[in-house]
Amino acid sequence: MDELIKTFKALSEDTRLRIIKLLEGGELCVCDIVAALDIIQPKVSFHLNVLKEAGFLKDRKQGRWTHYRIDDTDFFRRFLLVSVLERIPKEALAADRKRLETFMEDKPVRDNLVSLPEKKRCAGRCR
Amino acid sequence: MDELIKTFKALSEDTRLRIIKLLEGGELCVCDIVAALDIIQPKVSFHLNVLKEAGFLKDRKQGRWTHYRIDDTDFFRRFLLVSVLERIPKEALAADRKRLETFMEDKPVRDNLVSLPEKKRCAGRCR
DNA sequence: CTATTATATAAATAATACTTTATATAATAG
DNA sequence: CTATTATATAAAGTATTATTTATATAATAG
Secondary structure (H helix, E strand, C coil), X not given: CHHHHHHHHHCCCHHHHHHHHHXXXXXXXXXXXXXXXXXXXXXXXXXXXXXXXXXXXXXXXXXXXXXXXXCCCCHHHHHHHHHHHHHCCHHHHHHHHHHHHHHHHCCHHXXXXXXXXXXXXXXXXXX | XXXXXXXXXXXXXXXXXXXXXXXXXXXXXXXXXXXXXXXXXXXXXXXXXXXXXXXXXXXXXXXXXEEEEECCCCHHHHHHHHHXXXXXXXXXXXXXXXXXXXXXXXXHHHHHHCCCCHHHCCCCCXX
């Protein structure tokens, strides 16, 4: 029963649902999420960890960055995620999406690194 | 998004899942649930209200009693309830079920009232 | 090697949620 | 009407969870 409670509790918080909605578009590193949500990094890390511990996210370390993505290996959690995604209207989190886009576009440093091996690049404007 | 959070939060607590599992067997009045869970009445009322506010339960007043039952009018909540029920193994809450059965059987007063109109009877041993 | 960057984690604080105790209310038995 | 019963609610206390600030760690650029 504890696992079930942990599962639902992970989905019972605003910031975490915003993260899920962001990751609908694919993998992001922590700094991308920080920029998109416009909240401080330890707060983002805290919530990412709650979602990960509950089995909703997977992480992938790459150099200095940690990339998070939706973990869709479990059927029940996958159903819950889809339910969440379809119940949050696109316009509700438009600001998050907008900040993410701006952050992604406005990355002069990344452009300089496009030719470097994947290991050294970040999806955002990280150096 | 707030409604979604409220929905999941309602399912993020031990006592509330025990209540849901109890109500799988059908409508019960508050005193039945108090007896089954062996916890104090205001605590039960608090959790019943959380579940009701989240749309998982309906209540029905009958004389001095309030009977609660699962509200299966909404498809999504219904799916969540079924998911909860099937994920809580029968043996996990055997003690609750046992206390409920004992309480239901051991009701000398109710037997005296069986012939009275429905309005005056309680499912438990309430007088 | 040193400085910087990305992220994590610890400690302190703040905010929420739950529990308990006490009391209110409404129905009804006597 | 008065006492009792079932349930609800308010107030106070406790516990849990979230947030912030500060710091640690690990990677890497220079």
